[in-house]
Amino acid sequence: MQNFLSTYYTKITGAVAAMGFSISSALQKYKSQQPTSKAPEKSKEHMGAEKLEKQEVMQPLKPDAVQAARRNKREYVAHGKISKEDFEIFKGVKILVAEDNIINQKVIFGLLSTSGIEVTMANNGQEALDILEKNRKFSMIFMDAHMPVMNGFEATIAIRKNPNYENIPVIALSGDIAADDIRSMFNAGMEAHLEKPLKMDALYDILYIYSTGNEAQNTLSNENEDGDLEELKEFNTHKGLEICGGDKEFYIEILHDFILRYSNSAKTIQEYISASGSANASRMLLDISGVAANIGADELQQVAIDFRNSLSNPEDMEYINYLRKYKRLLQEVCEAINKYTSRN
Numbered sequence: 001m002q003n004f005l006s007t008y009y010t011k012i013t014g015a016v017a018a019m020g021f022s023i024s025s026a027l028q029k030y031k032s033q034q035p036t037s038k039a040p041e042k043s044k045e046h047m048g049a050e051k052l053e054k055q056e057v058m059q060p061l062k063p064d065a066v067q068a069a070r071r072n073k074r075e076y077v078a079h080g081k082i083s084k085e086d087f088e089i090f091k092g093v094k095i096l097v098a099e100d101n102i103i104n105q106k107v108i109f110g111l112l113s114t115s116g117i118e119v120t121m122a123n124n125g126q127e128a129l130d131i132l133e134k135n136r137k138f139s140m141i142f143m144d145a146h147m148p149v150m151n152g153f154e155a156t157i158a159i160r161k162n163p164n165y166e167n168i169p170v171i172a173l174s175g176d177i178a179a180d181d182i183r184s185m186f187n188a189g190m191e192a193h194l195e196k197p198l199k200m201d202a203l204y205d206i207l208y209i210y211s212t213g214n215e216a217q218n219t220l221s222n223e224n225e226d227g228d229l230e231e232l233k234e235f236n237t238h239k240g241l242e243i244c245g246g247d248k249e250f251y252i253e254i255l256h257d258f259i260l261r262y263s264n265s266a267k268t269i270q271e272y273i274s275a276s277g278s279a280n281a282s283r284m285l286l287d288i289s290g291v292a293a294n295i296g297a298d299e300l301q302q303v304a305i306d307f308r309n310s311l312s313n314p315e316d317m318e319y320i321n322y323l324r325k326y327k328r329l330l331q332e333v334c335e336a337i338n339k340y341t342s343r344n
């Protein structure tokens with residue numbers, strides 16, 4: 001009897017195992033024949049937002065487009081300290097400058113125009129495009145990234161799309177030196193980045209690399225005479241004069257312009273913030289940080305940058321402390337400028 005039950009149990013166990021294997025095989029075969037499951041269908045609103053998000057991300061240029069835009073590029077050549085006179089080898093080079101800040105325009109024009117370089121100014125990206133429609137014979141374009149009406153990114157994308165002048169190198173002008181900002185400039189089609197305030201050596205290198213190379217050769221001067229400069233706590237006259245190419249009269253003109261345009265900027269910025277216009281305050285502080293660097297007011301420049309950054313998080317009220325600090329420092333700089341210009 002025991003042998004009979006044992007044999008019977010073995011047969012039942014085998015049958016159950018075989019049945020389980022058959023069911024498992026059948027299920028696996030059924031799954032393999034079914035279409036891949038679809039993700040939940042997106043709403044129209046979600047799809048629209050996703051499409052907009054993709055449009056806002058600037059895509060890099062294709063390699064052939066980049067190559068076409070850089071066809072005038074030359075190899076960098078090492079040199080000594082650059083002076084304003086060294087720019088004379090670029091006589092005849094034509095530059096279109098898109099820059100909305102009047103003081104920055106004057107700095108660029110003062111550095112380049114006296115060397116025989118032809119400089120054409122545009123106050124925003126749209127003006128630059130309008131100028132190119134009438135005259136596209138420019139060696140290169142200096143493009144500020146942040147401007148009213150049309151910013152530098154939009155203008156550069158439009159330039160790259162137009163076969164009539166997409167080959168002209170576009171050089172970014174900006175105080176934004178964060179990696180993401182610079183990447184956005186390159187993605188828009190800009191060739192290189194010149195940081196504000198402009199350094200003569202960096203400006204010289206850009207002009208050399210992106211000019212045609214047909215300019216008359218000249219021996220670079222390795223000497224740099226600072227002269228007798230007045231030391232001031234509020235701003236660095238050595239640096240300011242160097243940025244202005246050593247031209248003291250031009251430097252004093254820039255200082256006068258700073259007083260005229262920005263001496264009441266603390267009040268204006270406070271009014272912007274009170275009227276929920278932090279975007280306007282941010283733009284003004286970006287301009288001021290660049291101009292402050294141009295005149296050598298490094299501490300004011302840093303406070304303006306910190307003040308601007310604090311506006312992105314107004315809930316913590318930190319911007320109030322920066323406003324007080326900016327107001328005090330601005331007053332000190334303006335008083336020092338008035339004393340300096342009255343003695344020179």
